[in-house]
Amino acid sequence: MSDSNIIPKWLSVGVIPLMNLFLAFCVSGLFIFFIGENPFRAIFVMIKGAFYYPGAIGYTLYYTTNFIFTGLAVALAFHARLFNIGGEGQAYVGGLGVGLVCLIFDQHVVGFLVTILAILGSVIFGAIWGIIPGYLQAKRGSHIVITTIMFNFIAAALMVYLLVNVIIEPGQMSPETRDFASGVGLVQIHILAKYLGLEMAMSPLNLSFIVALTVSVGFWFLVWRTKFGYEVRSLGHSETAAIYAGIKVSSTIIIVMAISGGLAGLVAINELLGVHNKLLLGFTAGYGFTGIAVALMGRNHPVGIFLASLLFGALYQGGTELDFEFSSITREMVLLIQGLIILFSGALAYMLNPLVERIYIKYYGNYNNA
Amino acid sequence: MKNSENKGGNEEIASLPPSTDSAIELKNITKRFGHVVANSDVNLKVRTGTIHGIVGENGAGKSTLMNILFGLYKPDSGMIFLNGQAVDVNSPEKSIALGIGMVHQHFMLVPTFTVLENAMLGNEGSMLLRSGEEVVLDRLKGLSNNYGLDVDFEAIISDTPVGMQQRVEILKALNRGAKILILDEPTGVLTPQETIGLFDILRSLREQGVTIILITHKLKEIMSITDTVSVMRGGKVVANFSTEKTSPEELAENMVGRKVLLSIEKPTLKVGKPVLEVKNVSHESKDGVLVLKNISFDLKEGEILGIAGVAGNGQSELLDILSGIETLQIGQITVNDKTILPFQDWNSKKAREFGVAHVPEDRHKRGLVLPFYNYENSILGYHRNENYSSGFLMDKRKILNFVDDLVENFDVRPRSSSISSGKLSGGNQQKLVLAREIESNPNILLVGQPTRGVDIGAIERIYEDLMKLKSKGTAILLVSVELDEIMSLSDRIVVMNQGTIVGETNSSNATELDLGKMMSGLEQV
Structure with a gap:
């Protein structure tokens, strides 16, 4: 009998992840202690940085938005037992979709329509960047991990080329396009609040967050309520059973990778339409990679992914504050903490299970399982 | 009950004085996995130079007990004596050093x-x-x-x-x-002739003083070779017998805990028109081996055609092609008057549309998605059917209604729609797969190894269901490595060896010996 059957769900998806997180913070605390700072004060600063200061929550949720998109992208592929490491590249190319749509249409079409088209552009371009590795996996047997990693590099190189040589704003040095026309873009929440007569501190949080929540619901529906989701999960759990059930493996893989890539591509709407208002180099900033940890920690379920995204959003935002507040805690130290959380929540996610099982059996062991 | 049976088998052994003529003595062995008690207070004594059989259904605790003896598991309590000496077998190395050898089911x-x-x-x-x-x-x-x-x-x-x-x-x-040899299901992969050869070897080992423990579910083998036999049920030794004083019926009754019918009532039925015709089918595996050579046969309504053969002689590939999992390469198949030609679009989905249902040989890999709930598995392969879905959405309520009936009508235990199928016992998993396929109202049913790893109680039920289906006029193709099963269920038997059909016979005049010869490729009929 498999081990995970022994303990009830509330322990395995509730308590154990929290224990993992706690461990990660303990070890991080040790590091902070070793470099001569007070770990408790550090945590206090971080929490304040993520939630307390004016606009802090906005920033945290803005990061959260990115992680929801990339987390869902990784999770969907994972339901088909595909390890999509290419979220970073797919998000990046999704940005190209946004950029091209805006640059081509924003002088001629109303901003609202351009924005809608740009959102579609991000999804379609991201999807294309997912479809190619998907096709190679499905039809040619090239391993998706390798191809998606390679496609991250190709995306990076492509974007540098385009931004330096082709779509750069003429007459300037930094590799960026011109600003999109005013009226194009997703409204930031604090501006929206002002229209509604509410006072909110300024933050980059924008309508993409609402899109992310909507997409999360759609994700749940797709995976657990549709025939397609059923086929994806069958394939993910057992390819042989999927073939037996008459599920077309290769087309399912390609479609999953298309949707996965499209989800990752949506990072671009948060970054470009919501904040920067232009296409610029390196806007993905590792969100695609962190999405892997988010999906792992969120156990590939939208609720879990939302919570994990919130955690990582808080870490990003609180980490910045940490960097700011302590001279000895640098950006690298913050990365180290993030790394530890990924290590404990992702890579070592099941480390505590045997221990918890033993304790559980000791106290509840004599109940009878029919 | 005979007086040789007793509660837990304890008193008989406990009452005997500790003796040095027993090679192995296990006393009060208990082993738990979590809240599951795999072995409960087990006592076992095997005399030096004898062959001792251990029978029991899947999950009765046979393997756990042997793994304890071989040092793979540590018992929670209890003692092991070898030749009258208490020993602590804490690793396979230790066990080997103590003179225990184990031949696993999978080599x-x-x-x-x-x-x-x-x-x-x-x-x-x-x-x-x-x-x-x-x-x-x-x-x-x-x-x-x-x-x-x-x-x-x-x-x-x-x-x-x-x-x-x-x-x-x-x-x-x-x-x-x-000096002590444990054999775990040693005959599963052997032809009847090879089995006879193995038993000769075991007898000569016994003559030279080697003690042998034979774990098997084949009662016939127990009867033919062992000196003594223990029956395990629910983690306990429920009975000990001297082999010559017991019978297969008595052993089966002890294994299951109630009377079981070992024979099957075969409905006599007039067979109808052929619904499946296989003509000159050959097949090359991915590594270029010719696994099927010029196979031809037909299957008629209301008929059970058994395909006998040692595992790995092309039966699996044949099932795969007929069920649409593999592409047809050479030859021709006619299913319900529809002809399939080589490299035509032929897949599992199409096979189901043509009325071919398939109970695959490997229910873990194929027949079920193990982590899925029963209700999800109950529609595997039929999930596109409009009974369970509307448009691109699944209709969970309809599926739940369906599965509730299914587990009720086919006695799948526990009767739950939302338990992971992986948590069911082998027999119940098989009942679920069979139920799903039968409920699709096929007129051809392909069945591979219907009772592999299935306990006797469930076997009875599975045979009944197959017979019921047959009497409704469904044509059944039965592939099994269990010769008894083939002989008792089929109307007609073909034998496969190295990818060819080496013989065909009516089940009424087939003998095990003849079939065995054909299976080993010695004789063509």
């Missing part, structure tokens, strides 16, 4: 090594391989002559037949000095 051999290299593994003779080989080869030749263990020491394992691989396993154990 533990390195396929690319020669027989000699495999047999000497773990006891290489000396530091240098070359000189060690000479030492070991001498010793092995001695053993091989003594016990009639006929092997070719130069052959590469992957080229040798399973029967020889098993002999290598036995040699390996003897080479390490085993």
Whole structure:
């Protein structure tokens, strides 16, 4: 009998992840202690940085938005037992979709329509960047991990080329396009609040967050309520059973990778339409990679992914504050903490299970399982 | 009840004085996994130089007990005595050093090594391989002559037949000095002739003082070779018998805990028109081996056609092609008057549309998605059906209604729609798969190994369901390595060997011996 059957769900998806997180913070605390700072004060600063200061929550949720998109992208592929490491590249190319749509249409079409088209552009371009590795996996047997990693590099190189040589704003040095026309873009929440007569501190949080929540619901529906989701999960759990059930493996893989890539591509709407208002180099900033940890920690379920995204959003935002507040805690130290959380929540996610099982059996062991 | 049976088998053994003529004595062994008690207060005594059988259904605790004896598991309580001495078997190394050898159901051999290299593994003779080989080869030749263990020491394992691989396993154990040999389901992969050969070897081992424990679910084998037998049920030894004083019926009754019918009522039915015609089908596997050669047969309404043969002689590939999992390469198949030609669009989805249902040989890999809930598995392959879905959405309520009826009508236990199918016992998993396929109202049912790893109670039920389906006029193609099963269920039997059909016979005049000869490729009929 498999081990995970022994303990009830509330322990395995509730308590154990929290224990993992706690461990990660303990070890991080040790590091902070070793470099001569007070770990408790550090945590206090971080929490304040993520939630307390004016606009802090906005920033945290803005990061959260990115992680929801990339987390869902990784999770969907994972339901088909595909390890999509290419979220970073797919998000990046999704940005190209946004950029091209805006640059081509924003002088001629109303901003609202351009924005809608740009959102579609991000999804379609991201999807294309997912479809190619998907096709190679499905039809040619090239391993998706390798191809998606390679496609991250190709995306990076492509974007540098385009931004330096082709779509750069003429007459300037930094590799960026011109600003999109005013009226194009997703409204930031604090501006929206002002229209509604509410006072909110300024933050980059924008309508993409609402899109992310909507997409999360759609994700749940797709995976657990549709025939397609059923086929994806069958394939993910057992390819042989999927073939037996008459599920077309290769087309399912390609479609999953298309949707996965499209989800990752949506990072671009948060970054470009919501904040920067232009296409610029390196806007993905590792969100695609962190999405892997988010999906792992969120156990590939939208609720879990939302919570994990919130955690990582808080870490990003609180980490910045940490960097700011302590001279000895640098950006690298913050990365180290993030790394530890990924290590404990992702890579070592099941480390505590045997221990918890033993304790559980000791106290509840004599109940009878029919 | 006979007086040889007693509660837990304890009193009989406990009342005997500790003796030195028992090679193995297990006392009050208990082993738990979590809240599951795999072995509960087990007592077992095996006299030196005898063959002792252990029978029991899946999950009765046989394997756990043997793994404890072999040092793979540590018992929670209880004692092990070897030749009257209390021992602590805490690892397989220790167990080997104590003279216990185990031949696993799935052989533990390195396929690319020669027989000699495999047999000497773990006891290489000396530091240098070359000189060690000479030492070991001498010793092995001695053993091989003594016990009639006929092997070719130069052959590469992957080229040798399973029967020889098993002999290598036995040699390996003897080479390490085993005086007690545990064999776990040793005959599952053997032809009847090979089984006879194995039993000859076991008898000569016994004559020379080796103690043998034989774990099997085949009662006939227990009756033919063992001296004593223990029956396990629910983690306990429920009865001990002297083999000559018991009968298969009594053993089965003890295994299940109630009376079981070992014979099947076959409905006599007039067969109808042929619904499945297979013509000159050949097939090449991915690594270029011709696994099917010119196979032709037909299957009629209301008929059960059994395909007998040792595992790995092309039966699996045949099932795969007929069910649409593999592409047809050469030949022609006609299903319900629809003809399928080589490399035509033929897949599982289409097969189902044509009325072909399939109970696959491997329910874990194919028939079920193990982590799925029962309700999800109850529609696997039929999930596109409009009964369970509307548009691109699944209709969970309809599925739940369906599965509730299904588990009720086919006695799948526990009767739950939302338990992971992986948590069901083998028998209940098989009932679920069979239920799903029967409920699709097929007129052709392909069945592979319907009772592999299934307990007797469930076997009874599965046979009943198949017979019921047959009397409704469904044509059934039955592939099984259990000859008894083929003989008792089928109307007609074809035998496969090395990818060809080597014989066909009516089940009424088939004998096990004839079929066995055909299975081993010795004789064509």
